Amino acid sequence: MAGNARVPRPTAQRLSLYLRELERLGAIEQVTVSSRQLGESVGATDAQVRKDLGIIGHSGMPGIGYQVMALAEAIREVIGVHKQWRAALVGAGNIGRALVAYRSFHEQGFEIVAVFDASPAVVGRTVAQLRVRPMTDLAATVAREGIDIGIVAVPAESAQDVAEDLVAAGVRGILNFAPRLLSVGKRVAMVNVDFRSALENLVHDVSQREIAEIFAAVSKPTVRRRRGRGAA
Amino acid sequence: MAGNARVPRPTAQRLSLYLRELERLGAIEQVTVSSRQLGESVGATDAQVRKDLGIIGHSGMPGIGYQVMALAEAIREVIGVHKQWRAALVGAGNIGRALVAYRSFHEQGFEIVAVFDASPAVVGRTVAQLRVRPMTDLAATVAREGIDIGIVAVPAESAQDVAEDLVAAGVRGILNFAPRLLSVGKRVAMVNVDFRSALENLVHDVSQREIAEIFAAVSKPTVRRRRGRGAA
DNA sequence: GTTTGTGAACCGTTTCACAGCA
DNA sequence: TGCTGTGAAACGGTTCACAAAC
Incomplete structure (x- = not known):
């Protein structure tokens, strides 16, 4: 309540x-x-x-x-996880297949109920019990299956087109794995997962830490003592 | 400079x-x-x-x-991407294999140079030209190969142990795909990528948007007009 | 003694707005 | 005219600190 x-x-x-x-x-x-x-x-x-x-x-x-x-x-x-959410995955490449195989989604309120791919070579193959469908089936499937959200796992170049297709098909949110800002109307929610950025953020942190350590060593060449929170 | x-x-x-x-x-x-x-x-x-x-x-x-x-x-x-970073991947499951296959990392300053897995059934198999090694090889390999960062792609239950192994082996940063907060010393950088959280954030956004729309419809039952930034 | 709930102070980031330069 | 660089103001979130509840 x-x-x-x-x-x-x-x-x-x-x-x-x-x-x-x-x-x-x-x-x-x-x-x-x-x-x-x-x-x-x-x-x-x-x-x-x-x-x-x-x-x-x-x-x-x-x-x-x-x-x-x-x-x-x-x-x-x-x-909003009290209800079950139905997702369509677009892109049956490496990331896409890993996501479909991620069994625990299902127990947590999410289910990938359809997989799409633009490549004729992939369409028709089966990924974790789901037959990969052609993009032309997208709109009809989203409507028929009551799909709420789309997952974009395609190369950056096609991501914007896919996003537009998904929005046109009627999804309310998009989870984007492509390294590109996708523009969709503000009626559609959007969350990005970006491996490259994550790695870059990580190495930036590592670099900053290295600089900080050099600094500390120069200005305070004693044994450092800091309070709390050490990790085993 | x-x-x-x-x-x-x-x-x-x-x-x-x-x-x-x-x-x-x-x-x-x-x-x-x-x-x-x-x-x-x-x-x-x-x-x-x-x-x-x-x-x-x-x-x-x-x-x-x-x-x-x-x-x-x-x-x-x-x-800090002007230098090439060398990474060790731990966990040759779905996500792990997807990451290794992600060819573009290489052109962007990152390279996965070794893969580890705890399961004897997986050790020895080959993933994208890399032989999966046993965890016992971790420390030696990190030292020998000059590995800077570790990628944790194992189930939540073993993630903390793996992180500690990586830190002990000498990595300076960890990219964590397990849905758990890992505690490492503050000398080690850490970035999390968490699919479940990403999805939950997405559906939360979707839910809030739905509520907002209902509200808008009730309080202002005219056609909405907002400035700028429409998406095709 | 432990732990919550919260106003008030604090802090870092974003936005504004405009002078200065090409 | 177009665009940068930057103080100053505004914003939003976090931390503090303490009265109230168990």
Whole structure:
């Protein structure tokens, strides 16, 4: 019932992480969690967790914490994962096939119900029990199967066209694996997953860290001591 | 030469996107870009682009814009992609194999030079010309091959152990595909790619949009008109 | 003692707006 | 005229700190 307040994006992202941890705790039959424990598992502070849960209108019990199961359910509702989402995958290449094979999606509210590819060489082949269909079937299939979201796993050059086809077919959201900004109307939601950017962000971090270490070594040539949080 | 100032994370992420666009423009032999054009291609404002480039200490020419090639090179240097990075992949499952097959990494400063897997059934098999090695070879291989970064593509349950092995072996950064927060020392950089979170963020967006539309329909039952930026 | 809920202070980033240069 | 560079203002999110609840 609580769940129509505006949720800032950073909060929405963390909710997803809280949910994962809550499911883990539920499986272990832990009944309550403190904001502190929940925060630690996802790299957030306790205050942050409380703010986030406040935003979605969920309350805990002072001195006790939050009910694991009830909280998980509340988050699912806010995120929208309480219903099952049906997805169409476009692109049966390496990434596409890996996604279809990712069995756990199904248990988490997502299901890839159709696979498409532009290449005649691939159309008709079977990927994880799904027959790869030609792009010409897209619109009809999206309508018939009640598909909500499209997954774009094609090369950058064709990604924009595919996105437009998906939008025309009526999907409400697109998960884009192509390294290109796709422009779709603002009625359609869009999330990008970009390996190259992820790697570049990583090496940038590594580089900055190296520079920082050289600096530290020069300006403070003693043994460094920092508080807390060491990793085994 | 310019490139040791502190770069805020949001800026670093956009630099990665600018670089892609600059490479595309370079291929088309466009010589200069305006902040406006560059911004549009990645979904940022012109002011944002100028601020970002200012941060990395790169200047353009008033009335003209930025030199495409020079800017690309400057960004590569800041990101750290001017050198070639060597990666070890752990986990030869679906995602792992998709990553190895991702040929374009190589042209972009990254190379997966070794693949590891814990399962004896997989060890010894060949993935894209690389023989899958047992985990016991990890430390020696990382040292011998001069590997900088590790890619974790194993199930959530083993991810933390793998991360610790990688850190012990001496990698400086980890790209994590497992849906779990991995704790490593703060000397090691870490970037997460999480399909489930991405999907959840997407459906959350879709849900919010639906709510917003219902709202709009109720409170303002006229044809909506908003300025700018429509997509074909 | 533990832990929540939250106003207030804080901080980093984005946007604005305009002077200055080509 | 077109576009950059940049202080100053605005914004949004995070952290702090503490009263209230168990």
